[in-house]
Amino acid sequence: MMVIGIDVSKKKIDCAWLRDRERGKVKTRVFPNDPGGFKALLAWARQNTGASSEALHFVMEATGVYHEALAYALHQAGSRVSVVNPAQLRRYAESFGRRSKTDKKDSVKLAWYGTTQQPQLWQPEPEEIRVLKALVARLEAVEQDIQRETNRLEKAEINEVSAEVTRSIRTVLAHLEAEKQRLIKEIDQHLDQNPGLKNDHKLLETIPGVGPVLSRYMTVMLRSRDFDCASQAGAYVGLIPVHHQSGTSVRGRSSISKAGDNKVRAKLYMATVVATQHNPRIRAFYERLLQKGKCKMVALVAAMRKLVHICYGVLKHQQPFQAQAPTGHCA
Numbered sequence: 001m002m003v004i005g006i007d008v009s010k011k012k013i014d015c016a017w018l019r020d021r022e023r024g025k026v027k028t029r030v031f032p033n034d035p036g037g038f039k040a041l042l043a044w045a046r047q048n049t050g051a052s053s054e055a056l057h058f059v060m061e062a063t064g065v066y067h068e069a070l071a072y073a074l075h076q077a078g079s080r081v082s083v084v085n086p087a088q089l090r091r092y093a094e095s096f097g098r099r100s101k102t103d104k105k106d107s108v109k110l111a112w113y114g115t116t117q118q119p120q121l122w123q124p125e126p127e128e129i130r131v132l133k134a135l136v137a138r139l140e141a142v143e144q145d146i147q148r149e150t151n152r153l154e155k156a157e158i159n160e161v162s163a164e165v166t167r168s169i170r171t172v173l174a175h176l177e178a179e180k181q182r183l184i185k186e187i188d189q190h191l192d193q194n195p196g197l198k199n200d201h202k203l204l205e206t207i208p209g210v211g212p213v214l215s216r217y218m219t220v221m222l223r224s225r226d227f228d229c230a231s232q233a234g235a236y237v238g239l240i241p242v243h244h245q246s247g248t249s250v251r252g253r254s255s256i257s258k259a260g261d262n263k264v265r266a267k268l269y270m271a272t273v274v275a276t277q278h279n280p281r282i283r284a285f286y287e288r289l290l291q292k293g294k295c296k297m298v299a300l301v302a303a304m305r306k307l308v309h310i311c312y313g314v315l316k317h318q319q320p321f322q323a324q325a326p327t328g329h330c331a
Contacts, residue, residue, distance in 0.1 A: 005111030209275025
């Protein structure tokens with residue numbers, strides 16, 4: 001298997017192939033980050049390595065949305081693809097004392113990482129999940145615009161600015177509200193057209209504290225990847241505790257990893273606040289932690305993780321929420 005490291009940016013992709021590992025010889029090339037560049041990259045990789053598309057393994061960082069089109073194109077060509085968490089690559093590089101960051105060096109680090117660490121293979125999300133994910137993201141963006149315009153309207157009214165400005169803000173708000181409702185209908189129609197997703201969405205809503213908004217986010221998250229257990233899902237959201245301790249003298253304050261999507265964590269936070277009052281399993285868990293002396297925020301984060309586990313269990317067993325039910329923990 002021939003490994004090609006790729007550093008992806010908005011306009012270009014920097015590639016590196018370890019031509020001779022023993023001597024540290026590397027062959028590099030830069031291509032545009034567009035469909036033409038993807039084809040040129042595959043041709044370059046096949047020509048230089050002498051390997052078929054199926055025998056090529058491309059390793060890249062997760063870089064927002066810039067890597068996604070390339071990953072799909074390479075996967076469709078039959079090649080293996082790995083998308084690495086930037087934090088993992090950084091720790092790997094620091095273990096060798098390499099802290100500088102340039103595109104070419106990053107592509108070489110990715111090539112070494114793929115060769116020595118055997119990263120997990122990336123799998124594309126099902127089409128119905130990709131569509132739902134895009135619709136949910138767009139709805140989130142429109143809601144943020146609504147909040148910004150609402151804040152501007154409030155400020156304009158307090159400062160008694162001209163009627164024309166206030167009218168303009170109200171006009172924009174009306175358009176945004178209409179677009180929000182249209183997107184919600186689009187999401188509902190998409191769920192209706194995909195019975196499996198619709199069933200998942202309804203099952204999640206049986207959990208006290210999980211409303212339509214969090215249900216959409218959790219459906220996307222839990223169906224976009226194959227989690228082996230609930231703990232993996234909690235870790236993916238970034239809710240696993242990170243301890244800062246060394247020997248007996250260094251005992252730093254613990255925190256959560258925050259490795260996942262902060263938008264999902266924000267929705268989980270609000271849902272968990274409600275769940276601590278209305279969900280019997282979450283409430284009992286939360287109160288038990290408080291009785292053990294945990295501070296409210298630590299207990300709340302643990303309850304957020306518990307809520308993710310419950311969501312995972314409901315979808316895994318395809319059963320509505322029950323006060324006493326398995327959540328699918330790792331063995």
